[in-house]
Amino acid sequence: MNTREIVELAHANLANTYGCLPLAFARGEGPYLYDAEGNRYLDFFCGLAVTSLGHSHPGVVRAIQEQAARLTHVSNVFHTEPMARLAARLCSLFGDARVFFCNSGAEANEAAIKLARRWGQEHGGGRFEILATVNSFHGRTLGTLSATGQEHYRQGFQPLVPGFRLVPFDDPGAMERAVGPETVAIMVEPIQGEGGVVVPKANYLARLAELCERRNLLLIVDEVQVGMGRTGRLFAHQHGGIRPHIMTLAKALGGGLPIGAMLARSEIAAALTPGSHGSTFGGNPVACAAALAVLDALEKDGIIENAARMGTYLMERLTGIAHGIDRVAAVRGSGMIIGVVLKEPASGVVEACLKERLLTNAAGGNVLRLLPPLTLGREQADEGLAIIERALRNPLERRAGA
Numbered sequence: 017m018n019t020r021e022i023v024e025l026a027h028a029n030l031a032n033t034y035g036c037l038p039l040a041f042a043r044g045e046g047p048y049l050y051d052a053e054g055n056r057y058l059d060f061f062c063g064l065a066v067t068s069l070g071h072s073h074p075g076v077v078r079a080i081q082e083q084a085a086r087l088t089h090v091s092n093v094f095h096t097e098p099m100a101r102l103a104a105r106l107c108s109l110f111g112d113a114r115v116f117f118c119n120s121g122a123e124a125n126e127a128a129i130k131l132a133r134r135w136g137q138e139h140g141g142g143r144f145e146i147l148a149t150v151n152s153f154h155g156r157t158l159g160t161l162s163a164t165g166q167e168h169y170r171q172g173f174q175p176l177v178p179g180f181r182l183v184p185f186d187d188p189g190a191m192e193r194a195v196g197p198e199t200v201a202i203m204v205e206p207i208q209g210e211g212g213v214v215v216p217k218a219n220y221l222a223r224l225a226e227l228c229e230r231r232n233l234l235l236i237v238d239e240v241q242v243g244m245g246r247t248g249r250l251f252a253h254q255h256g257g258i259r260p261h262i263m264t265l266a267k268a269l270g271g272g273l274p275i276g277a278m279l280a281r282s283e284i285a286a287a288l289t290p291g292s293h294g295s296t297f298g299g300n301p302v303a304c305a306a307a308l309a310v311l312d313a314l315e316k317d318g319i320i321e322n323a324a325r326m327g328t329y330l331m332e333r334l335t336g337i338a339h340g341i342d343r344v345a346a347v348r349g350s351g352m353i354i355g356v357v358l359k360e361p362a363s364g365v366v367e368a369c370l371k372e373r374l375l376t377n378a379a380g381g382n383v384l385r386l387l388p389p390l391t392l393g394r395e396q397a398d399e400g401l402a403i404i405e406r407a408l409r410n411p412l413e414r415r416a417g418a
């Protein structure tokens with residue numbers, strides 16, 4: 017099928033939940049995607065921070081193929097080796113923990129919310145309230161939407177789940193004042209990704225961790241977008257020198273396969289008992305084999321170091337480029353999650369990049385968000401930067417309906 021045929025067939029049948037671009041990709045290799053006609057695109061989007069090792073990473077492909085040929089599913093009534101090995105690996109990386117496997121970021125956060133409530137009932141004197149932050153994004157299920165601090169995602173879905181309150185981001189004082197007699201947990205992204213790559217002050221997480229210790233609250237850190245090496249550390253909270261009570265992962269964990277994980281300190285996770293939570297596909301052996309291959313690559317191939325180094329390079333170059341361009345207000349980020357903040361909607365710059373076959377996207381309305389593969393080389397970084405510079409100088413008009 018050609019692009020037009022694929023797009024028309026999809027539009028005729030998909031629920032209208034995404035503002036899809038009229039593009040259809042047929043294959044990917046490293047930092048490049050190829051459309052149905054064979055045109056090459058440089059990917060600074062990574063399927064929304066998922067394909068962090070680049071497309072068709074040989075180690076991930078091999079792991080998926082071998083596991084798919086052996087066994088694809090047994091349910092959580094039984095065990096499989098990839099699931100057991102991934103659980104052990106993640107728990108040892110997080111340190112003295114238990115993991116719950118699921119299939120997406122929202123599902124991982126739902127598990128975190130349910131665990132916090134369960135723990136609050138059993139060990140927290142019946143407390144249940146979760147404080148989340150203004151401008152956050154935690155998912156689109158009713159529970160995670162209730163923790164999401166952006167009004168436009170919530171519209172039309174009220175009433176939401178009770179027991180959530182929103183507090184300004186990067187304001188530990190406001191968070192402390194918001195803690196009430198029913199508060200059991202604080203839920204926060206280390207960097208607000210969907211909110212526009214908003215990076216808090218360096219000590220923000222440490223201040224929240226200290227508050228949680230003092231007030232007997234759980235700190236839930238949502239690493240769905242920024243975990244797995246994206247910021248130049250395996251987990252973004254490591255920059256803050258803290259250890260949360262609960263951490264959620266998804267997106268890049270499976271190298272392109274759907275998998276989510278909720279990790280909790282062992283003593284907290286003990287509140288979950290058989291039957292209290294579950295997910296049919298959670299811990300799927302093919303997804304777990306892929307995640308093990310992702311961890312192997314991150315640990316052995318110096319990819320996280322590359323993300324830190326290349327992220328610094330991109331930030332420095334972008335800061336220099338932005339200097340001479342009036343429509344740019346700031347450049348911010350950490351490692352390979354970078355936001356170019358504009359004084360206008362970012363869609364025109366995204367469109368101009370796309371015209372030159374560079375994939376980016378807009379977050380928080382006026383932020384050009386860059387999520388390149390962590391494996392990016394200098395040559396491809398320069399290729400992308402040249403396009404971004406031209407796009408920042410000459411953004412396109414926003415397409416109708418885009």
Ligand SMILES: Cc1ncc(COP(=O)(O)O)c(C=O)c1O
Pocket residue numbers: 064119120121122123125153154155156205209210238239240241242266267
């Ligand atoms: C920080 C964060 N949490 C949760 C989610 C939801 O993940 P999913 O779309 O896999 O449900 C996202 C998705 O963008 C995210 O960025």
